Amino acid sequence: MERPEPNTAWLDPEAKPFVRIMGVTKRFGDFVAVDAVDLDIYKAELFSILGPSGCGKSTLLRMLAGLETLTAGRIEIDGIDMTDVPPYERPLNMMFQSYALFPHMTVAQNVAYGLKKDRRPGGEIRQRVAEMLELVKLTPCADAKPDQISGGQSQRVALARALIKRPKVLLLDEPLAALDKKLREHTQFELAGIQDQLGVTFVVVTHDQEEAMALSTRLAVMNEGRFTQIGTPADIYEHPRNRFTADFVGKINLFEGVVVASDGENVRVRCDALDRELTVPGEARPPAGQPVALAVRPEKIFIAKQPEENGRVAMRGVVLDLGYFGGLSLYRVKSECGPVIEVSAQNRQRAARGRPEWDDEVYLSWEASSTILLVD
Amino acid sequence: MGASAPPGKQRSWRGPRAWLRIGLALPYGWLLLFLLAPFLIVLRISLADPIVALPPYTPLFDWAADATHRIYVTLDNYRFVLGDDLYLYTYLNSLQLAAVSTALCLLIGYPMAYGIARARPANRNLLLMLVVLPFWISFLLRVYAWMGLLGTHGTINGLLLWAGIIDEPLQMLYTEGAIFVGMVYSYLPFMILPLYATLERLDPALLEAASDLGGRPRQVFVDVTLPLSFPGIVAGCLLVFIPAMGEFVIPALLGGPDSLMIGRVLYDEFFSNRDWPVAAADAVLLLAILIAPIGLFQYFESRRPEGEL
Numbered sequence: 001m002e003r004p005e006p007n008t009a010w011l012d013p014e015a016k017p018f019v020r021i022m023g024v025t026k027r028f029g030d031f032v033a034v035d036a037v038d039l040d041i042y043k044a045e046l047f048s049i050l051g052p053s054g055c056g057k058s059t060l061l062r063m064l065a066g067l068e069t070l071t072a073g074r075i076e077i078d079g080i081d082m083t084d085v086p087p088y089e090r091p092l093n094m095m096f097q098s099y100a101l102f103p104h105m106t107v108a109q110n111v112a113y114g115l116k117k118d119r120r121p122g123g124e125i126r127q128r129v130a131e132m133l134e135l136v137k138l139t140p141c142a143d144a145k146p147d148q149i150s151g152g153q154s155q156r157v158a159l160a161r162a163l164i165k166r167p168k169v170l171l172l173d174e175p176l177a178a179l180d181k182k183l184r185e186h187t188q189f190e191l192a193g194i195q196d197q198l199g200v201t202f203v204v205v206t207h208d209q210e211e212a213m214a215l216s217t218r219l220a221v222m223n224e225g226r227f228t229q230i231g232t233p234a235d236i237y238e239h240p241r242n243r244f245t246a247d248f249v250g251k252i253n254l255f256e257g258v259v260v261a262s263d264g265e266n267v268r269v270r271c272d273a274l275d276r277e278l279t280v281p282g283e284a285r286p287p288a289g290q291p292v293a294l295a296v297r298p299e300k301i302f303i304a305k306q307p308e309e310n311g312r313v314a315m316r317g318v319v320l321d322l323g324y325f326g327g328l329s330l331y332r333v334k335s336e337c338g339p340v341i342e343v344s345a346q347n348r349q350r351a352a353r354g355r356p357e358w359d360d361e362v363y364l365s366w367e368a369s370s371t372i373l374l375v376d
Numbered sequence: 377m378g379a380s381a382p383p384g385k386q387r388s389w390r391g392p393r394a395w396l397r398i399g400l401a402l403p404y405g406w407l408l409l410f411l412l413a414p415f416l417i418v419l420r421i422s423l424a425d426p427i428v429a430l431p432p433y434t435p436l437f438d439w440a441a442d443a444t445h446r447i448y449v450t451l452d453n454y455r456f457v458l459g460d461d462l463y464l465y466t467y468l469n470s471l472q473l474a475a476v477s478t479a480l481c482l483l484i485g486y487p488m489a490y491g492i493a494r495a496r497p498a499n500r501n502l503l504l505m506l507v508v509l510p511f512w513i514s515f516l517l518r519v520y521a522w523m524g525l526l527g528t529h530g531t532i533n534g535l536l537l538w539a540g541i542i543d544e545p546l547q548m549l550y551t552e553g554a555i556f557v558g559m560v561y562s563y564l565p566f567m568i569l570p571l572y573a574t575l576e577r578l579d580p581a582l583l584e585a586a587s588d589l590g591g592r593p594r595q596v597f598v599d600v601t602l603p604l605s606f607p608g609i610v611a612g613c614l615l616v617f618i619p620a621m622g623e624f625v626i627p628a629l630l631g632g633p634d635s636l637m638i639g640r641v642l643y644d645e646f647f648s649n650r651d652w653p654v655a656a657a658d659a660v661l662l663l664a665i666l667i668a669p670i671g672l673f674q675y676f677e678s679r680r681p682e683g684e685l
Binding site (some may be wrong): 065066067086087088089090093094096097098100101102103104113114117118161162165 | 579581582584585586587588589590591592595599600603604
């Protein structure tokens with residue numbers, strides 16, 4: 001998605017956060033679903049909360065909507081304390097994972113519901129519903145009941161119903177999870193387009209990292225009730241700060257190691273698994289002897305049948321397994337020093353000749369700067 | 377079935393479809409035998425004249441001496457029942473009693489069903505069990521128990537006298553109020569169970585969505601909960617109204633001598649007057665009155681779009 005003016009409000013120290021989540025905790029009995037979480041979301045952002053199921057992301061979203069009470073902490077929207085405001089008085093709306101369309105109302109009645117509860121005049125309701133149905137391309141379905149339309153159409157009704165009141169913030173709970181893959185890709189760009197057009201702040205909860213990466217201005221990775229990292233998709237993918245983030249977002253090869261020395265520019269790490277010492281560029285200065293993890297993304301590794309030039313981390317191996325995905329192939333290579341390393345390679349030529357096959361001896365290599373040092 | 381039978385025919389007798397047919401034939405056969413056949417007998421009696429004989433009504437086929445026969449049918453019983461103000465009053469009284477009992481059951485049963493459906497899942501079965509528990513004791517016994525409670529020297533009067541709230545016992549038994557107490561008490565579970573079934577299936581996300589869109593709790597109830605529980609309301613009301621309309625035991629035991637209910641009149645007509653044809657005509661008319669609301673319900677159901685709750 002191309003944005004004419006990229007939204008980078010979070011870099012501006014003067015910018016006021018639009019949604020502020022401060023020390024928010026939710027306990028269910030002894031179980032801590034959300035653990036003292038802090039988060040600032042800026043106006044017109046498309047912010048995603050990404051995490052495995054049960055990480056507390058939906059609970060956090062429900063607390064934003066007012067559907068769940070806070071055990072501790074505070075939520076502000078546009079500078080106003082929302083902590084104890086009931087859901088029907090909050091200036092935000094939610095799109096439910098199941099869409100939760102009212103089965104006894106038509107599409108148009110579903111969309112109009114929010115305005116009716118605001119006691120808007122009938123003429124205004126009709127006009128705004130017509131506009132909104134136009135926006136989500138559902139005008140022909142206005143008089144259909146929810147069980148007469150497709151999953152993709154239901155999703156757009158749910159979106160229209162949640163947007164009709166022009167909420168300050170739109171909360172989306174797994175907005176694309178119920179759609180099939182092809183429709184999901186299409187809808188995800190449509191969603192971003194609508195967000196851009198209306199300038200509404202979107203907060204999306206998802207377990208699908210591709211969805212989060214493609215949609216978001218920024219995203220927060222969540223695990224066991226806490227954020228492991230908050231940043232732009234590129235930030236999180238290329239500079240993960242801990243093992244969980246690195247492992248959860250995208251594929252990655254992880255190797256255990258121990259710090260040998262660091263000088264503020266490079267960190268030297270002894271990696272027994274790879275049977276060598278690696279130099280990782282980085283300003284971090286972990287003490288010698290600290291256990292760390294080294295991580296390399298599969299697409300950062302070159303695979304070839306001949307040895308590569310020097311200056312890179314290089315090793316020999318044998319192809320254990322390969323998966324052909326059309327655009328790219330994924331190799332699992334048993335390296336000479338032991339660990340199985342995943343490598344992805346783009347299939348630039350149509351001919352399969354020259355590509356490594358099963359049981360081929362191959363040479364793997366990557367740039368020293370591609371190695372990610374993970375301290376936690 | 378021999379080796380010469382065509383394979384298609386063989387399959388129809390052995391395959392699962394054949395079992396399905398037998399499975400369907402059983403309940404239909406049962407209904408035919410024990411519902412339709414007795415009804416036809418009642419219908420036939422309602423078209424006869426009472427005579428002092430055994431059975432006490434004129435036969436349908438009159439075999440004359442000259443070996444010809446004629447069919448004897450009369451609508452006199454219906455004319456009598458429909459022309460008599462007392463019968464009209466009885467029907468109206470029964471209708472009113474059944475309608476009020478149904479309304480009371482709905483008013484009391486809806487909040488109870490709602491409460492059970494919203495209770496923690498672990499508690500729901502216990503609460504449902506408590507609703508069904510009275511069925512474990514004979515219906516007649518439970519009605520007698522109410523006589524003991526409501527009587528002039530009964531438990532309630534005794535307590536009130538002992539507490540000094542009243543000076544002389546209240547007349548509670550043998551009043552219309554006692555009938556309502558007995559009816560609501562007896563039929564409440566039939567209202568709660570279908571209501572619970574629809575309310576329990578109601579997706580909580582729908583209520584949350586309505587609330588999120590600005591619906592206050594009362595509006596959410598009116599806009600979402602109530603319309604989506606409509607099938608449960610209809611089912612519960614039918615389950616209470618139909619037996620309440622023909623109820624005989626409760627008005628007979630708890631009601632006063634002036635509480636004329638159709639079930640009681642029918643009983644008197646049959647056993648005291650030994651006028652079987654009039655009693656049968658009464659029963660047929662009662663059935664007609666009861667079928668009307670079911671027919672209306674079916675008609676509205678078929679007009680709703682498919683898939684709607």
